[in-house]
Amino acid sequence: MEQAQHARLKRRKKPLRSQFIHLFPVPAVAVYTLFVVYPIFAAFTYSLFDWNGLVMGKFNNFANFRRLFTQEPFNHTFWNALQHNVFYFITEMIVQNVIAFVLAYIIFRKVKGAQFFKIAYFLPRLLSIIIVGFMWKLILNPNMGVLNIFLKKVGLSSWAHAWLGDPNTALPAVVLVNCWFAIGFFMLILLAGLQAISSEVLEAAKLDGAKGLRLLVSVILPMMFQPLVIVIVMTFIQAFEAFELVFAMQGSQGEPYFSTDLLAVFFYRTAFGGGSGESGSLGIGSAVAVVMFAIIAAISAVFMTYVNRKQAE
Amino acid sequence: MKFVALKRSVLYVFAVGYAVIALFPMLLMVVSSFRPNVEILTKPLSLPTKWSIASFETLFVQLNYASYIKNSVVVSAVTLVLLLLFSIMASYYIARFPFKWNGPLFFYFLIGMMLPLKLGLVPLFMLIKQLNLMNTLWSIILIQIGAGIPMTLLILTGFFRTLPKELEEAARIDGAGDMGMLLRVLAPLMKPAIGTVTIINFIAVWNDFFFPMIFIRDEAKKTIPVGMLKLFSEFTTDWSVLFAGLTMSSLPILIIFFFASRQFMDGITSGAVK
Numbered sequence: 001m002e003q004a005q006h007a008r009l010k011r012r013k014k015p016l017r018s019q020f021i022h023l024f025p026v027p028a029v030a031v032y033t034l035f036v037v038y039p040i041f042a043a044f045t046y047s048l049f050d051w052n053g054l055v056m057g058k059f060n061n062f063a064n065f066r067r068l069f070t071q072e073p074f075n076h077t078f079w080n081a082l083q084h085n086v087f088y089f090i091t092e093m094i095v096q097n098v099i100a101f102v103l104a105y106i107i108f109r110k111v112k113g114a115q116f117f118k119i120a121y122f123l124p125r126l127l128s129i130i131i132v133g134f135m136w137k138l139i140l141n142p143n144m145g146v147l148n149i150f151l152k153k154v155g156l157s158s159w160a161h162a163w164l165g166d167p168n169t170a171l172p173a174v175v176l177v178n179c180w181f182a183i184g185f186f187m188l189i190l191l192a193g194l195q196a197i198s199s200e201v202l203e204a205a206k207l208d209g210a211k212g213l214r215l216l217v218s219v220i221l222p223m224m225f226q227p228l229v230i231v232i233v234m235t236f237i238q239a240f241e242a243f244e245l246v247f248a249m250q251g252s253q254g255e256p257y258f259s260t261d262l263l264a265v266f267f268y269r270t271a272f273g274g275g276s277g278e279s280g281s282l283g284i285g286s287a288v289a290v291v292m293f294a295i296i297a298a299i300s301a302v303f304m305t306y307v308n309r310k311q312a313e
Numbered sequence: 314m315k316f317v318a319l320k321r322s323v324l325y326v327f328a329v330g331y332a333v334i335a336l337f338p339m340l341l342m343v344v345s346s347f348r349p350n351v352e353i354l355t356k357p358l359s360l361p362t363k364w365s366i367a368s369f370e371t372l373f374v375q376l377n378y379a380s381y382i383k384n385s386v387v388v389s390a391v392t393l394v395l396l397l398l399f400s401i402m403a404s405y406y407i408a409r410f411p412f413k414w415n416g417p418l419f420f421y422f423l424i425g426m427m428l429p430l431k432l433g434l435v436p437l438f439m440l441i442k443q444l445n446l447m448n449t450l451w452s453i454i455l456i457q458i459g460a461g462i463p464m465t466l467l468i469l470t471g472f473f474r475t476l477p478k479e480l481e482e483a484a485r486i487d488g489a490g491d492m493g494m495l496l497r498v499l500a501p502l503m504k505p506a507i508g509t510v511t512i513i514n515f516i517a518v519w520n521d522f523f524f525p526m527i528f529i530r531d532e533a534k535k536t537i538p539v540g541m542l543k544l545f546s547e548f549t550t551d552w553s554v555l556f557a558g559l560t561m562s563s564l565p566i567l568i569i570f571f572f573a574s575r576q577f578m579d580g581i582t583s584g585a586v587k
Contacts, residue, residue: 021410021491025418027395028403028462035459036425039433039440046435103331106324113328119574120332123339125581126570127563128520128538134545135342135559138552146341146357153358184335188582241429244522264431271435272527282435289432300427 043293047286064287074270074284078291080258081266088175088262089239096179097231100186105216107187108194118191122184129181133248136177140164140249164249167259174245174260181245182238186231193227194220225310233303240296243268263292339563346557353552368557372544378561380533381540388450388536389518392457393511399458400465400510401503405495407466408473409481419470425463430456431523441528452528453536457518465510468583472506473499509580512573516581519566537562 050060068074103121107114124132139146142162151160163173197220205219221228243264246254252269254261271285345353346368348361372378403422407415430437437456446452476499484498500507522538529535535543544558570577 021406024406024491025403028399028422028466029418031399031455031459032422032425032462034440035437035456036430036433036462037421039435039437040425040428040430041433042436043433099331102327106328109324111324111328117328117332118578120335122574122578123567123570124335126516126566126577127339128522130522130538130541131520131559131562134541134555135338138555139338139341144354144357144552149357180334180338183331185581188578192582237427237429241431243431267432268434272438286435289435292432293428297428 040293043286043289047283047290050283060283064281064283065291068284068287068291077258077261077266078263078288081254081261081263084171084254084261085240085242085263087171088178088242089236091172091175092179092182092235092239093232095176096183097186097190097235099179100183100231101190103183103187104190104194107191118184118188121187124181124183125185127181129244130248132177132181133245136173136180137164137249140173165256167256170250170256171260174249177249178238178242178245186235189227189231189234190224193224196227197223226307229303229307233300236299236303237296240264240292263288267292342556342563343560346553346560348553350551350553353556368551368553369561371551371554372557372561376544376558377532377535377540378558381535381537382565384450384534385519385536388453388457389515391450392454392461392518393514395454396458396461396465396514397507397511400462400469401495401500401507403462404466404469404473405499408470419466422463422466425460426467430460434527438527446528448529448531448534450529450534453521453525456524456528457514457521461514461517465514468510468513469503469506472503476502508576509583512577512580515569516566 047064048059048062050063068078103117107117111117127135138144140148140163142148142160142165147163148160151157161169163169201219201223202215205215210219241264242262246260246262246265247268250256250260252265254265267285267288270288271282341357344361345357347364347366349363349365349367352361407419441447441452441456446455480498480502481494484494489498520538521536525536525539526542529539532543541558541562544555548554548558
């Protein structure tokens with residue numbers, strides 16, 4: 001009671017704070033609510049209605065989801081795309097993050113010219129992802145692309161390949177290009193994690209005789225828990241919303257023969273056209289979006305609770 | 314001692330090897346844009362015998378490249394100014410005033426970080442249509458402001474919390490109002506944080522392809538990344554022009570990067586790690 005009175009007195013002494021202050025968050029709240037929160041949540045509503053894009057039809061009670069999971073060609077395309085997204089995630093986890101970690105570790109060990117290497121590795125990340133896609137499409141071209149010409153020059157002409165035209169190599173090629181794009185960024189995050197480990201801990205471990213691989217596995221990696229989880233979650237989100245690279249390199253059908261189709265590409269095609277008898281259904285498109293939201297939210301939530309619990313320990 | 318030297322050289326082989334992988338495609342892109350098409354197709358791996366800027370002329374004469382650039386500049390500039398203004402005001406409010414709804418408000422802003430806006434595309438499309446913003450630069454600007462707010466707000470709020478309170482109290486006594494306090498006292502202190510969020514958002518806005526592709530169909534309103542689509546459908550055989558387009562679209566951001574590479578890299582990681 002006394003405290004409250006005291007606080008009031010204290011406040012009175014200051015110049016009166018105007019009610020104007022409450023207007024400060026209004027523009028941010030307005031734009032963010034209208035253009036981010038509303039669309040994300042409205043997608044759930046949209047997925048429950050029957051629609052052709054002009055007028056919202058009637059409530060159809062999860063029929064869009066039933067069609068997505070059971071009716072040709074949707075169910076087939078959906079599982080096909082989901083598998084590709086999982087492949088995308090796993091390959092990135094291994095190729096992109098392992099290389100990023102090795103590079104971060106090399107820079108952490110203080111090679112000469114570390115600043116140059118950091119810049120060199122990071123540069124690809126500055127390009128627009130669509131530009132990256134187009135650029136690599138030219139490089140991987142079967143006849144005129146530099147990669148095949150190089151392979152022929154060095155006597156490996158049997159290795160030359162229609163990388164993007166063969167259903168077996170098309171998806172791995174796209175994923176590797178994404179790794180090329182993103183490695184520098186993940187390297188920086190992991191490097192920040194490495195540099196946050198206190199040098200005393202490292203010294204103590206060295207005194208105890210830990211070095212090389214042993215130092216890495218039993219001292220450094222456990223201390224990198226948080227940055228590693230961040231990297232995994234970001235890799236996951238990146239893999240599940242991937243769209244631009246496939247769109248630039250393989251078109252909106254995920255050519256050849258849907259071998260590079262991803263959930264986001266399927267979503268775009270279903271909602272906004274692109275032929276193949278799947279297009280023009282905003283309802284089913286929204287259902288795909290909702291399933292993707294659910295996957296991303298569930299996995300991220302699991303990781304985040306795990307991190308929080310670990311931190312609380 | 315020998316063994317240590319060997320280990321060192323293995324590190325360098327890796328370091329240099331990956332630098333080549335990272336840089337070579339970009340170098341190829343730039344060099345190829347300066348050579349005639351015939352040469353790209355006959356001997357793509359050698360250096361150009363003659364440097365020519367003919368393909369850049371094609372970009373500006375036969376395509377609307379100048380207008381793509383202008384649109385990209387307008388979109389980036391307007392987005393960044395408004396995004397910064399809105400986010401600074403909101404984060405100042407959240408970080409500095411002890412209202413009971415500030416916690417939930419902060420949390421509300423963070424929701425948008427986890428879920429990709431891309432997936433809200435269908436409702437967003439209908440909304441832009443209803444607001445009559447189809448084919449206007451405002452459609453992308455507003456979406457980009459909204460999309461940039463969560464990360465920007467997170468970084469700025471964290472920064473506001475590190476500033477000493479005494480400074481504001483002193484300014485209050487000198488009679489500063491809320492807006493004056495923010496602009497004259499706090500903003501100058503915030504330069505590093507503002508630099509960080511500007512860079513993070515500039516990369517995102519300048520490079521965005523997805524939303525402009527959906528909302529801008531009018532040739533005169535296209536930004537650079539969407540303009541590239543047209544280039545790739547019309548100049549399928551003229552690789553020189555294609556490479557010139559790719560180079561031209563990447564150049565502005567690469568040039569800025571060379572002046573502030575450290576800030577760029579610190580900025581983008583502080584955005585991710587915090």
